[in-house]
Amino acid sequence: MTPPSDEIVFYTNPMSRGRIARWMLEEVGRPYRTVVLDFGTTMKAAAYLAINPMGKVPAVTWRGVTVTECAAVCAWLADAFPEAGLAPAFDDPLRGPYLRWMFFAAGPVEAAVTAKSLNLLAPADKAGMAGYGSFEQVVDTLESAVSGEEPWILGERFSAADVYVGSQIGWGLQFGSLPDRPAFRAYAERIFAREAAVRARAIDDALIAAANVAS
Template identity: 70%
Template sequence: MAEHELVFHTNPMSRGRIVRWMLEELGVEYRTVVQEYGGSMKSAEYLAINPMGKVPAIEHRGVVVTEAAAICAYLADAFPQAGLAPATDDPRRGPYLRWLFFAAGPVEAAVTARAMGLLAPPEKAGMVGYGSYDQTIDALEGAAASASPWLLGERFSAADVYVGGQVDFGLGFQSIPARDAFTAWAERLRAREAYQRAQALDDALMPARG
């Protein structure tokens, strides 16, 4: 791998779609490596990159970054010319980080727990970061409703990519309810050229159905 090459490990049937979208928003060059479930994803070579044996992951400047939210945040800072992250002295940096971590933490946990029938009972809600599924979705809806048109107002950011990507996934799999604020935000996101390019690239990698 060249010293400054950006390598993107993914599978079109994964959260790697969110990172692909982020890369397309950045407009930078990168090389895609498709890792197969049950195959190369569990190989010794890939486990040396991500011991979890999961995608997405990136390699950049000798650094490995895993976890979709972390990758989006890293890329936004690594390529500041794209303007996808507020500077550290920008007051919008707080809300930017807040919603990135909220989606990676409570939203991801609540949606997954509900899908598996493993939500914490009400009397133990205080023990889990998401409290309850409804509480988490209501808070997420508040963020989506305030997106005018984006989470940081007129400025599109990596938070829209990651948090919006979670909403987009959730609407598609019906793990997030089709509330007006979610569907309206998702429509704005899907209209972005980078989103459409990313979808086309990943759709082209989907296995053929015989």
């Protein structure tokens, strides 16, 4: 039997949430191959639907395993390559806060921001039925995660949670879907100055520029 490929393959589009996964891959520091897909065509083609039936990016494959959903990709890569130091071990007390904030951003933050952008927030008398409660609660809680004197969500230790949470905050500030609070702005400036974040942006921005020239 042929062993699964040891090559990391990254399926993305530079104008998508794949930018988060790209940053995470750059933080991991392992070589990877990028497959750029187009919305509505190759992203919905049978070959890719066999990898992700949702027909969305990003997706990452390695050694016969496929992972989709940005938070899952970040968490999985951090565990798959522990030498990068991007996730606390299971017996580390920081493991709990790490998972808490990673999936708070993937759950309540994502849901609340999307609902607000679509004018579909739960009415106050139904807030208890929504996983995010209220938009204001979500924003205040997110702010508390990045408001301390220490630079990262886990204090002095940068982790995959910063990649994912930071990306959500960065996009929220860019598109106005989160309020422009000083704590958010200061945190975004710190995380996006990281060398891996700068590299990832440069790669994806170059792909966008090349596509624009080609069109």
